Structure formats: C-alpha cells, structure tokens
Amino acid sequence: xxxxxxxxxxxxxxxxxxxxxxxxxxxxxxxxxxxxxxxxxxxxxxxxxxxxxxxxxxxxxxxxxxxxxxxxxxxxxxxxxxxxxxxxxxxxxxxxxxxxxxxxxxxxxxxxxxxxxxxxxxxxxxxxxxxxxxxxxxxxxxxxxxxxxxxxxxxxxxxxxxxxxxxxxxxxxxxxxxxxx
Numbered sequence: 091x092x093x094x095x096x097x098x099x100x101x102x103x104x105x106x107x108x109x110x111x112x113x114x115x116x117x118x119x120x121x122x123x124x125x126x127x128x129x130x131x132x133x134x135x136x137x138x139x140x141x142x143x144x145x146x147x148x149x150x151x152x153x154x155x156x157x158x159x160x161x162x163x164x165x166x167x168x169x170x171x172x173x174x175x176x177x178x179x180x181x182x183x184x185x186x187x188x189x190x191x192x193x194x195x196x197x198x199x200x201x202x203x204x205x206x207x208x209x210x211x212x213x214x215x216x217x218x219x220x221x222x223x224x225x226x227x228x229x230x231x232x233x234x235x236x237x238x239x240x241x242x243x244x245x246x247x248x249x250x251x252x253x254x255x256x257x258x259x260x261x262x263x264x265x266x267x268x269x270x271x
Contacts, residue, residue: 150194155203158194161187162207169214181218188214202245209238209254216261219268228265235261 150157165187172180188211195203212234219228239254 154194155200158191158203158207161191162195162203162210165191165207165210165214169210169217172214173217176221178218178221181214181221184214185211185218197241201241202247202250205238205241205245205247205250205254208234209242209250209257212238212261213257216257216264220264223268223271225265225268225271228261228268232258232261232265 165184168180168184168187172178172184188207191207192204192211195207197204212231215227215231215234219225219231235254235257239251239258242250242254
C-alpha cells in the first residue's frame with residue numbers, strides 16, 4: 091500500500107503522478123473489499139487469534155481512539171489521492187473516513203485530535219464543493235477549517251495553526267466563488 095503513495099510523493103511528472111494516484115486508489119478499493127469479505131467470515135464469533143507474530147487487530151471495539159486515528163490517516167491518504175485524481179469518489183471516501191474518525195476523536199474527548207480531523211475534513215469538503223459546485227458544502231468546509239483553527243490556537247498547537255492558516259484562504263476563496271453564482 092505504501093508503494094504507490096511513496097512513488098506518488100516523489101514523482102514530478104504529471105502523467106506519471108496520475109497513474110500512481112490511480113494505482114493507489116485501486117489498492118485502497120481492493121483492501122476495502124477484502125476487509126469486508128474477511129469481516130463477513132467471522133460474524134458473531136470471537137476474534138481469531140494470530141500466531142503471536144502479529145498484534146491484535148485495532149478494531150473500533152477494542153481500541154476506539156486508535157481506530158479513530160487510523161480512520162483519520164486513511165482519510166489523509168484518500169484526500170491526497172483525490173487531489174491528484176480529479177474526480178469526486180476518493181474525496182467522498184476521505185470525507186467518510188474523517189467523519190468516522192470524529193465519532194471517536196470528538197471535541198469533548200480529544201479537542202486537539204478533533205481539530206486535526208476537522209481541518210482535514212474541511213479541506214476535503216472544500217475541494218469536493220469546488221468540483222461539484224456545492225455552495226452549502228463550501229460554507230460548511232470554511233466553518234470547519236475556522237473551527238479547527240480556533241481550537242488549535244487555544245491549545246497552542248503551532249503546527250496545526252499553521253496548517254489551518256494555510257488552508258483557510260483556499261476554503262474561503264472556494265466559498266466566495268461558489269456563493270457568487
């Protein structure tokens with residue numbers, strides 16, 4: 091899985107980047123289908139034990155905050171692939187992962203984790219709104235980036251503040267362009 095992402099990050103030529111973005115998307119889609127089939131085989135039974143060489147699965151039930159972090163990280167990968175892909179499917183999948191992540195990384199439980207996820211969710215929604223012409227989504231995206239920025243500032247998370255400040259002009263511009271239509 092990391093192969094396409096690493097090559098994607100290091101490739102400068104646009105045509106090759108698009109090919110690797112599609113390969114990365116294929117990897118994610120095939121893993122989703124494979125995981126769904128695997129999950130169906132063991133319905134209702136206790137989790138299968140590995141031979142001791144692999145750690146226990148980080149399921150939502152076992153380690154909800156780790157699962158939320160994993161969903162956030164998967165959303166990040168899908169967002170990056172979606173930026174390069176030019177379509178909307180990967181962005182929608184990224185948004186779904188960010189929303190799933192926020193179920194565990196809620197503002198009440200983990201405000202700074204919430205800010206990280208919410209900022210990324212806002213970025214994904216802004217890009218999707220731009221591609222679909224959805225002004226309401228663009229407004230929601232702008233509000234999410236602003237809320238994440240406020241939370242990051244309160245917590246003194248300078249890296250997250252910088253990320254949000256860098257994303258805010260784009261989210262604002264997308265909203266303003268769509269709002270004028």
